[in-house]
């Protein structure tokens with residue numbers, strides 16, 4: 586079965602034993618909420634239990650790497666460790682270089698975070714030139730021109746956690 590945006594999924598992964606953390610920024614909230622819902626809906630469809638999906642927020646995308654690291658560490662301290670974590674943020678280019686600096690530094694920090702936390706960290710950062718681009722990638726633009734990228738992130742989270750579970 587070809588899943589739009591993910592290419593051919595080589596098999597359906599059973600997420601029923603997984604615990605997943607979603608940590609999202611609060612900038613561009615309408616778009617964020619659609620992406621988070623997309624990720625949750627896809628993971629529920631892959632068997633993840635609703636009570637095993639924990640959602641936390643941070644002010645903006647720049648706070649995602651540190652927030653994500655502490656979110657994972659606290660899940661261990663509480664004896665309910667995550668199997669995978671999905672940081673979600675929406676960066677929209679403004680009239681300054683702020684966008685470039687946040688996009689580059691946050692992306693690199695999230696990539697290297699995987700080594701630090703020993704878990705898959707799914708890349709849920711939208712870096713868009715316009716609000717229209719961001720709305721489309723959350724599946725909520727006028728013409729629904731694209732699928733909700735949050736669904737891809739949810740599917741990637743289940744696959745990575747199941748396939749490469751330490």
Ligand SMILES: O=c1[nH]c(NC[C@H](O)[C@H](O)[C@H](O)CO)c([N+](=O)[O-])c(=O)[nH]1
Pocket residue numbers: 610611612613644645646647648674675676677678679683684687
């Ligand atoms: O998540 C975002 N944070 C943004 N800035 C805030 C930043 O992530 C930090 O929260 C802030 O700089 C405080 O550290 C954005 N812009 O500035 O455009 C943005 O588009 N998206």
